[in-house]
Amino acid sequence: MSDRRGFLRNSGLAAAAGAAGVMLGGSGCATAAGPAVATGRMAALPKARGPRLVVVGGGTSGLTIAKYAKKEFPQFDVVLVEKRDMYSSCFTSNLWYAGLVTLENLANHSFLDAAVNNKYVYFNATVTGLDRAGKTLVTSEGDIKYDYLVIAPGISYDYGKIGVNDIDTQTTLRQVYPGGFVSTTEHVTLHRKIREFEGGVFVQTVPSGNYRCLPAPYERACLIASLIKHNKIKGKVVILDANPEVTIKAEGFHAAFDQLYKGILEYHPNAAVKGVDPAKRTIETDFDSVQFADAAIYPNVRGSTLIEQLGLLAPATKSNQFEANIDTRFYNIVGDTSVYVTGDSRPHPYSKSANTSNTEAHYVARVLAARAQGKEISWTTPETICYSVVNAFPMEAISVKAHYVYDAGKDAITGFSPDTQVFNNRDAAKGKATLEWAKGLYRDMFNA
Known part of the structure; x- marks a missing residue:
């Protein structure tokens, strides 16, 4: 199939480019613990009633993980941190340009409704730092302690x-x-x-x-x-x-x-x-x-600039697009099974598309639920x-x-x-x- 050959051709080119690429900030490797920037001012959130899973980014990947991690392991106390106050999508946006759908199709979706429907908390804030040693996410609205952290911030140009x-x-x-x-x-x-x-x-x-x-x-x-x-x-x-x-x-x-x-x-x-x-x-x-x-x-x-700011970059030999340094199968930051990066900031050659991120997120939700119970699961392919x-x-x-x-x-x-x-x-x-x-x-x- 010509499209399959194209995948392999483009993936090979990307790998070659990555090997020769130059990353910002020296080698581009993630720091061992991330910047120690916790403020001590805690976010206005209820006390966690179970292992706290914090999900950063309310796009396709983040919303799916927040919902399905809770379904897979109801004991999770899930908090979705998102800087926007209203959801909108890129997928089907081209149809709006041609008058085939309305703007309401793209943007009339509430983070609050998603959180209430699926029994988690939507927290409207901007991430400003990460203290991995102290398992603390720093936001514009205060610090959040986590047991597990998923960062799904999308892309930057x-x-x-x-x-x-x-x-x-x-x-x-x-x-x-x-x-x-x-x-x-x-x-x-x-x-x-x-x-x-x-x-x-x-x-x-x-x-x-x-x-x-x-x-x-x-x-x-x-x-x-x-x-x-x-x-x-x-x-x-x-x-x-x-x-x-x-x-x-x-x-x-x-x-x-x-x-x-x-x-x-x-x-x-x-x-x-x-x-x-x-x-x-x-x-x-x-x-x-x-x-x-x-x-x-x-x-x-490239991967979202947030990945770089939080010290989570992959080395240049792994990604020439400033993506995250994660385990290929399980999405956790290499050497840290409490922090994960999913969606379009991961270095996999998967399509950076909505359906891929959605099905990938279903799998990562199962990974998190299993690990919270001391178990492991086998790798499952996403679907595009x-x-x-x-x-x-x-x-x-x-x-x-x-x-x-x-x-x-x-x-x-x-x-x-x-x-x-x-x-x-x-x-x-x-x-x-x-x-x-x-x-x-x-x-x-x-x-x-």
Whole structure:
């Protein structure tokens, strides 16, 4: 299968890059105990009624672990620490741009409801430090003692890897040409830009490495092209892909490019961004200078900067994307079975996507429940089910269902499992299934 070969090719490139990469802060290895920064001012939380599990980050991974760790081991006293006061998702955000879902679909979900429904505590605070020796998480609202800690903070952007090191330019790109894969405000800005697009070239960049939601930039490009076609706008979408080929579901995406959007969408492989001049609206690659009317500039991604701030980075030989130094099978920080990192800040070559994080989190919840009882469980592969809508009028999608292989001898994830299936034929049934898939994820995170 071509997509399986692509996984292995891209994973090999990432490993090679990691071996040659340079990490911030010397070797990038986690400190033995983390910065000793506990303040002694305790957070306003009820006294723990069992082993306290603190989960940092209310995204797909964090919400799933908070719910299912409690279900697996009801004695856990679970606290979800999240700096946002309202949940919003990246998955299905592309559908909102095309008018296929509403903003309410993405953002009308309450952390409070999730906590009440699933018998844990939602604590609205920002993490500022970690004292691993004292098993204390430091937040803007006081210190929290833990028995187990899960950090699931998502990703951060790495503009330096697209040749943008100047802070002023980075700031302009974040505000005027956002990537659209971190915050809700990026989605709102991109929605406005796409819906108000009047013509010319709209550029969608695709980064190298393991970025959040491999098919999403191609899906977004298709849906923008679908709007251009439907509204008879004199414009086109140009995909500048740093990779030599569409990273997943290539056959299905190329069919959409060629059959639905000929003359409206241009795909350029091996077109890594080497610099951006937002004033002149130009993007530089190795081979060309591309002028644009508007753009969604998706830089490379890295583990959340929180991972670095808390002293949990993997060595450069393990991750070239500033991800966490965790055990491959069980997700705990190497040498510390009380602290775990999950979701998009882990160094596994899994897709950094919602369904992957959700199923991975189910497994980590079982790991935590077992260890709280002095037991161990066997490694279980996460599952990646991903729908990509390639046509808005009518709504048609392609999809993939993937599992992964763990090689004990190499202590590494080495590729897709043989049962992986890619469904490259677009149709309305998969378009409808996309919406049901998203509803299922929301139910799994928020409902009892």
